[in-house]
Amino acid sequence: MNGKISRRTLLGTGSFAALMGVVGCAPVQTKYKPSGQGIVDVVVPYGTGGGTDTWARFITPYFADLQSGVDRYQVENVPGGESITGTNAFIRAGVTNGQQTLVASATTYFQSMLGQSTVEFDFARMEPLALNGTGAVLWTSTESGITSVEDLIGSSHQYRYGGMSASGLDLVPLLALEAMGANIRGVFGMEGRGPTRLAVQRGEADLDFQTTSSYLSQVQPMVDSGDAVPLFAVGSLQDGEVVRDTNLPDIPTFAEVFAGLGSHTEQQQLAYNAFQAFVVPGFFYQKGLWANAGTDAAVVEDYGRMVAALNEDASFIEETKDALGGYELVSGADARGDFRRALQLDEEVLAFTKHLLEDKYDAVLD
The missing domain is CATH 3.40.190.10 (Periplasmic binding protein-like II)
Structure with missing residues (x-):
């Protein structure tokens, strides 16, 4: 594993121009053009250098090492709207064959849970591929x-x-x-x-x-x-x-x-x-690699296999001790039920939370 990782620096932004070029336009286009053969495109709906971006660039080369026909993952930053802009664009592209994935974090999940009006995504329907929690x-x-x-x-x-x-x-x-x-x-x-x-x-x-x-x-x-x-x-x-x-x-x-x-x-x-x-x-499954609803079952199963392999690899565990905070990766298939249950907010609980944010902490929710 180390030899292949060392030949790849953790990649910077690349050529996902089909999406990046239209994010600031109205309406955002849904046509997706893959970066190329052997490349898995990864949308990160945050700017470069933050925790989610760093996690994406750190973890994806390990998956590339384990996937047949994959040379590398191409991370693309599409920030804006507290992560809503890039996530909406990913959903609109609608890729379900595993060639394009999304890295999301707690802030993204919360936007959906709080019912922000500009949100077009629903993590209760999407497919988690690999998740990483923290305390x-x-x-x-x-x-x-x-x-x-x-x-x-x-x-x-x-x-x-x-x-x-x-x-x-x-x-x-x-x-x-x-x-x-x-x-x-x-x-x-x-x-x-x-x-x-x-x-x-x-x-x-x-x-x-x-x-x-x-x-x-x-x-x-x-x-x-x-x-x-x-x-x-x-x-x-x-x-x-x-x-x-x-x-x-x-x-x-x-x-x-x-x-x-x-x-x-x-x-x-x-x-x-x-x-x-x-x-x-927010914490137990704070960061994760995601696919659209309707993604091929074989893609989901492949990530489950890779997560299991990585968690059994002593060198991976040692190398990622700091980056993953001492917490192992979790297969999306294994965590799907717990995650989706958490998203099913009781209406009274949601109303209470929004009232607390708006009235006590002056948060702007739309």
């Missing part, structure tokens, strides 16, 4: 005065949560905090998890949410020195049940925290139900 931890600085999760429950003091966007990945911890009855004020517009972490360190925010890899490398040293406190983790999904993350075995899951509350209000239960729905695509 995350809500933490605080000891300077905040918060010593444990109990300090947040029913507190009259208003704490500041620092984030990027209330309707993005930050929605998951916001729903958890709402389910706890915490008194929270959101401070949004930060450009990444680095700035949100620094905001807590500087005392500009009290709470921050970091993915497992960032938590272990950037926050755990502060915990060890007594300068930070972990409050809860999202956990991992195992056989349909949320369990403690093996990468974070000493940190309770939010499911444990909520169970320990005892009594709770109807609003808190709605918030918890929403948390359970959004955390599945």
